[in-house]
Amino acid sequence: MLKKNPVATANKSYFLGLFFLMLLLFGVFGWPKTSSAADYYVDKTCGYNGNGTSQTCAAGPGQPGPFNSLANAQSGLTGSQPGNRLLFKTGQTFTGPYIVGAYGTSGHPFTISSYGTGAQPVINGNGYSYGAISITNLGNITIDGLALTGGTMGVWIYYASGSPITGFIVRNSTCYNNASVGICYYTEPGLARPNLSDSAFYNNNCYGNAAGIYVMRVNYLSIYNNSCHDNVLNSHEPYGIAVEGGSYLQIYQNMVYNNYSNGIGIYGDTGSDGQSSYNQVYRNVVYGAKNNVWARDIVWQGQVGSNNAIYYNILYSTDPAAQHFVDDTTSSSGNVFYGNVLANGQYGMITSGASWAVKNNIFYEIGTGASNTTGLTFSNNISYPGSNIPNAITSNPLFTNPSSWTGFTLQAGSPAINAGANLGSPYNLALDPTNLVWPPTTADENTYGWSIGTFVYRTGSALTPPTNLRIVN
Numbered sequence: 469m470l471k472k473n474p475v476a477t478a479n480k481s482y483f484l485g486l487f488f489l490m491l492l493l494f495g496v497f498g499w500p501k502t503s504s505a506a507d508y509y510v511d512k513t514c515g516y517n518g519n520g521t522s523q524t525c526a527a528g529p530g531q532p533g534p535f536n537s538l539a540n541a542q543s544g545l546t547g548s549q550p551g552n553r554l555l556f557k558t559g560q561t562f563t564g565p566y567i568v569g570a571y572g573t574s575g576h577p578f579t580i581s582s583y584g585t586g587a588q589p590v591i592n593g594n595g596y597s598y599g600a601i602s603i604t605n606l607g608n609i610t611i612d613g614l615a616l617t618g619g620t621m622g623v624w625i626y627y628a629s630g631s632p633i634t635g636f637i638v639r640n641s642t643c644y645n646n647a648s649v650g651i652c653y654y655t656e657p658g659l660a661r662p663n664l665s666d667s668a669f670y671n672n673n674c675y676g677n678a679a680g681i682y683v684m685r686v687n688y689l690s691i692y693n694n695s696c697h698d699n700v701l702n703s704h705e706p707y708g709i710a711v712e713g714g715s716y717l718q719i720y721q722n723m724v725y726n727n728y729s730n731g732i733g734i735y736g737d738t739g740s741d742g743q744s745s746y747n748q749v750y751r752n753v754v755y756g757a758k759n760n761v762w763a764r765d766i767v768w769q770g771q772v773g774s775n776n777a778i779y780y781n782i783l784y785s786t787d788p789a790a791q792h793f794v795d796d797t798t799s800s801s802g803n804v805f806y807g808n809v810l811a812n813g814q815y816g817m818i819t820s821g822a823s824w825a826v827k828n829n830i831f832y833e834i835g836t837g838a839s840n841t842t843g844l845t846f847s848n849n850i851s852y853p854g855s856n857i858p859n860a861i862t863s864n865p866l867f868t869n870p871s872s873w874t875g876f877t878l879q880a881g882s883p884a885i886n887a888g889a890n891l892g893s894p895y896n897l898a899l900d901p902t903n904l905v906w907p908p909t910t911a912d913e914n915t916y917g918w919s920i921g922t923f924v925y926r927t928g929s930a931l932t933p934p935t936n937l938r939i940v941n
Contacts, residue, residue, distance in 0.1 A: 505551030505576070509534035509583060510541045512560055520544055520554075523583065538562040538591065542569065550576035556589035556614065558582050565596040565619055572608035574635055574666070581612040588642060593619020600646065604628055608635035615642040622646045622677070625653040632662035636669075643674045648682075650674030650696070655685035661715075664689040674708075675699060680727070684712040685742075693907045695723045707733045708754070713742045715773065719749045721907040724765075726756040731783075734776070735769035745773030745800075751899065751908060751922075753782045753873040763787045763813070768795035768822070775802040780898050780922045782873045784811035791815045792834070797822045805829065806895050807888070809876045809922045815839055816857075828888040830865050830876075830921045831857055848889040850920050861887065865921065877901040878925045885925045888918035899923045 508520035511534035518526030518533025520541065526533025534557070535541040545554055546569035554570070556562060572578035580601065582589050591614055593600030600619035603609060604626045616622035622643030627633050636653070643650030651669055655661060665688040672694045674680035680696030683689060696708035708724035710733040711717055717734075724731045731754035736744040754765040765783040768776070772795075783792040790813025793805070801823040810816040811832040817824075818839040830850045831837045837855035838844060846858045854862035866882040869875030878884055878901070890913075900911035901923045911924040919925045 505553070507553045507555055507583075508541070508545055509555050509557070510536075510538065510562065511557045512536055512538075512562060513557075538564055538566055542566055545570050547571075548573070549578040550608075551578075553579040553581055555581055555583040556591070558584040558589055559586035561590040561592060563594050564591045564600050565593045565598070566591055566601045568601060568603045568606060568609065570609075571606040572610075572635065574608060577608045577610040577635060577637065579610040579612060580614065581610075582614060588613055588615040590615040590617060592617055593622075593646070596620065598626070599624025599652070602626070603633075603636075605630055605633060607633035610637040611639070611641060612637070613640045615644070616650075617643070617645045620647045621649045621652045622674070623651045627653075627655045627659060627662055629656065629659070632660060634662050634664055634666055636664065636667040638669045638672060640671045641673075643672060643677065643680070645676040646678075648677065649679045650677045650699075651681045653683045653686055653689070657685070659685070661685050661687045661713075663687050668692070670694060679707045679710055680724075682707065682710045682712070683714055683717075686714050686717075688716045689714065690718045690720075692718065692720045692722060697723070697725045697727065699727045706730060709733070710735075711744060711747065712736070713744060715743065715745045715747060717747045719747070720751050722752045723906060724752060724754045726758065729757060729759040729762045729764065730767050731755075731757050731765040733764075733767040733769060734772060735767070736772045742771065743773035744776070746775050748777045748779075750777070750779045750781065751910070753906075755782075755784045755873070756787075757785065757790065758787060763790045764794050765790070765792045766794070768793075768797055768800075770797070772797045772800055772822075774800045774823075776800070777804045777806070778808065779804065779806040779895055781808045782811075782876055782922050783808060784870070784873070784876075785813045787813060788835075789814050791818055794818045795822050795824070796820050804895075806891055807898060807920075807922055810834060811870055811876070816855075817844070819844060826857075827891065828918070828920045830884065831855060831860070832865060832867070832870065848887060848920060850884055850887075861920075874904040876921065877904075877923045878919060878921065882919075882925070884920035886917040886919060888913070888920045890914075890918050900926075902926060 514525035514536040516526040522532040549570040550573040599621040600616040668690040706728045707730045708727040757763045792810040798821045807828045816837045837857040849860045851857035851860035863883040866879040868877045897910040900909045903909045916924045
């Protein structure tokens, strides 16, 4: 029989004991952290400029307490700040601009937000030629819950040189009364377009600018659940939301209204950095674009690329000159226009020869359904009263109350019910008529039958639209 080694036995007992002691300690105190995020505060009512680490005003310069101005916060927080947050006190207005010098890492952004209760803190760009918040060649930054005004832009993100900058979230913010754009991402011409699949602009309220949201030469960005309205004529052609040279963008569930001239616009130029292809614009409500010459809800302009999709949008107007969809391109192909409602106005579609498959749409009380049918293929549409939409059903679609977006639901007996083509995924998710709030919920056409228009029809779902709706951001 082999004898046990007493030294090995003792070592084994020692390490087992140490292991169980570590389990006990970490169970009580938690596992050690390799790094910890920190919050820094800004309160302009404090007499002393603190080091930012406490909400209570500092007892002396540089001691624990808030920064007492935006300028001090800007100089006090720079460089790599993964997971750290700079928080402005609610109810206060800070004179900017804030030229951001801090950045995060992937999954651990540097966040600019607020603390306390009350109105969003205001950062006033003070006439600065770029943004009230300006970011150049830095990435992984979140802007959350701020009011941004008084700059040329509310938020200016500038990819000027070097490696692409990504990781941007702009959410829950109000961008208003800026001279040009509420939220802008700009890539310098000639640089590789950044892949912004890790970025999004959502739940923002943009108004009183020349354009609400404007992005140039980017790919894969998501823009959703924003309210872009009352953006007015200025030195820039006004839009609610605009894309210049962007591909694979998702623009959805935005409320875009009362903008001067254009609602949502996508355009491009010749050359590899100017094309706009594979974009999806869906489940938006666009109305009230106003201009004596143009009153356009969705615009495709310049040499836009191919394989774009526009589906389940509600486009309506009280302007007799309204143009719901305009595409001045001549050679793009593979595009689809599915399940939209186009109501009132002069033109449903103005096109110039680009290829679009036009299915399951409702053209309602429009002067001219399509200005030019060259390049367009039509099936399973309703045009009431009859216009020049080929092969369309010309019966009244029996909307519930077509005076607002909630009223484009279908009544029982509508000729649109179960009359749509099966468009397959992702076009099976239309608007749900039983939950008329914003942003909207969806229902599956495969479950309820493929109908024509933006809403599915669910038995007994022709509800009277509520009169006290509010937009939920």
